Amino acid sequence: MARLIFSFDSEDYETPAADDTELWWARTLTRHGLTGCFCLVGELARALRTRGRRDVVEAYQAHEIAFHSDMHSAHPTHAEYLEELDWDAGVERLLREEGRGIADVRSITGQQPSAYVKPGNSWGPQTAATLPRLGVPIFADAPLEWAPGVPIWYAGSLCLKYHLHFDGYFRDPEDRLARMQRDLLHLLEAHGDGYVVMYTHPCRLYTAAFPDNFTAGKNPPRSEWRPAPLRPEAEREALKRDFDAFVRWVARDLKPEMATYRQVYEAHAPGRERWLNRDQVRRLAGAAPPAPGPLQWEGGWLSAAEQWSVLVGALALGEVHLTWPKQVAARRLLGPVETPARLEATSTAAIGELMAAARSALQDAERTGRMPASVSVRDAKLGPNALMQACARAIPRHFRARWPERVTLTPADETPALAHRADFAALRFQHTWSIFPPGFEGRRLLELARLQAWSARPA
Ligand SMILES: [Zn+2]
Numbered sequence: 001m002a003r004l005i006f007s008f009d010s011e012d013y014e015t016p017a018a019d020d021t022e023l024w025w026a027r028t029l030t031r032h033g034l035t036g037c038f039c040l041v042g043e044l045a046r047a048l049r050t051r052g053r054r055d056v057v058e059a060y061q062a063h064e065i066a067f068h069s070d071m072h073s074a075h076p077t078h079a080e081y082l083e084e085l086d087w088d089a090g091v092e093r094l095l096r097e098e099g100r101g102i103a104d105v106r107s108i109t110g111q112q113p114s115a116y117v118k119p120g121n122s123w124g125p126q127t128a129a130t131l132p133r134l135g136v137p138i139f140a141d142a143p144l145e146w147a148p149g150v151p152i153w154y155a156g157s158l159c160l161k162y163h164l165h166f167d168g169y170f171r172d173p174e175d176r177l178a179r180m181q182r183d184l185l186h187l188l189e190a191h192g193d194g195y196v197v198m199y200t201h202p203c204r205l206y207t208a209a210f211p212d213n214f215t216a217g218k219n220p221p222r223s224e225w226r227p228a229p230l231r232p233e234a235e236r237e238a239l240k241r242d243f244d245a246f247v248r249w250v251a252r253d254l255k256p257e258m259a260t261y262r263q264v265y266e267a268h269a270p271g272r273e274r275w276l277n278r279d280q281v282r283r284l285a286g287a288a289p290p291a292p293g294p295l296q297w298e299g300g301w302l303s304a305a306e307q308w309s310v311l312v313g314a315l316a317l318g319e320v321h322l323t324w325p326k327q328v329a330a331r332r333l334l335g336p337v338e339t340p341a342r343l344e345a346t347s348t349a350a351i352g353e354l355m356a357a358a359r360s361a362l363q364d365a366e367r368t369g370r371m372p373a374s375v376s377v378r379d380a381k382l383g384p385n386a387l388m389q390a391c392a393r394a395i396p397r398h399f400r401a402r403w404p405e406r407v408t409l410t411p412a413d414e415t416p417a418l419a420h421r422a423d424f425a426a427l428r429f430q431h432t433w434s435i436f437p438p439g440f441e442g443r444r445l446l447e448l449a450r451l452q453a454w455s456a457r458p459a
Contacts, residue, residue: 004256005259006034010039013044019056020206021204021206022203026038026059028243032247048108061110069101070097091126091129102136118142164183211226217435275328276310294458302457312361319355343412371454417453424450
């Protein structure tokens with residue numbers, strides 16, 4: 001059976017009446033001896049402080065604290081500004097604004113947030129690449145995972161989806177408890193030795209809808225924010241009764257192995273970068289797949305970006321008339337952030353020219369932390385896969401062989417294989433979140449997301 005995480009999107013800073021539902025959920029779990037993960041929006045943490053809710057802040061103490069963005073739905077949302085800014089400017093804005101939110105959540109709760117939960121469907125590969133720099137290496141409610149309940153490393157974050165929500169049972173009281181029990185059991189079995197994340201929005205226990213201040217691109221000043229409408233009292237009491245019974249059943253009868261995001265990270269912590277010796281480099285040169293993708297390697301995996309850094313790194317360290325680099329590091333690079341060059345025709349280059357190109361590509365990667373989208377060899381422009389495949393072909397397979405004099409440059413598939421997988425190919429922004437301005441498509445973000453598949457590997 002999979003391990004179970006209870007995750008709470010604590011986000012409604014506009015509705016003071018919803019503070020009591022934060023308290024109810026935190027205390028209910030504590031009463032049943034369970035640990036939940038409360039994913040706080042920075043603005044809610046500040047609002048609780050402003051509204052004098054020390055009781056809520058103290059009730060969180062028994063639980064894990066995660067982070068659910070600084071301002072959630074306020075415009076521009078992450079996806080909206082990341083679509084417009086270049087990669088580095090987007091990362092800088094995330095560092096500045098989300099850095100403030102994380103610092104506030106940490107001060108107010110006393111815990112460094114363990115995980116990041118995206119607001120609605122607002123994300124970009126830049127968020128996955130930036131939050132670990134703020135000490136938050138887990139991306140929960142991620143748009144991707146390797147397999148149901150199995151995390152994936154992607155753009156530097158350990159990503160896990162959300163799987164089941166209490167919110168799906170708000171509407172229909174008929175047999176509610178039994179349906180929840182059946183659905184959870186089914187998922188715990190289906191996810192094998194992975195995880196099931198069951199989540200809710202605590203606010204929605206009391207509110208009849210989400211606040212609509214920022215719906216469809218609206219962005220009124222703070223003085224015009226309105227609270228969400230509340231549920232009738234009978235409805236909320238019925239929900240509390242059933243959810244309390246469900247949590248009691250989980251704690252006393254089902255007794256699954258519970259997990260926190262921190263434990264997920266500990267179970268999959270990447271450790272230090274790998275090094276490959278000469279023999280391993282030769283073996284990798286023969287094993288790297290033609291379309292970039294993760295490769296099973298000595299009890300773990302190498303992402304396509306790690307393979308690239310080893311094969312290009314071996315050429316960068318190579319010298320034409322000498323032997324081989326003894327050790328090459330598998331750098332954890334990001335994928336390119338611009339459309340890769342596409343080599344149109346086959347040609348050849350002298351080995352020294354390929355080595356010079358590899359050195360320049362690797363220098364670029366050291367400076368930026370990501371693979372360059374285009375590298376020149378003589379007058380040909382190679383995308384990262386064409387370069388990696390040329391390097392793989394140049395590496396002699398026999399341990400006594402020397403570098404070849406010339407190397408063939410051949411067109412290669414520049415889209416990582418994972419980007420073609422059905423769930424990845426179906427990623428969209430349009431019509432996925434009521435907060436986005438109508439017509440928001442995020443096409444560039446989707447292209448960047450595909451390119452970051454270079455960095456992906458199963459956890
Ligand atoms: Zn949310």
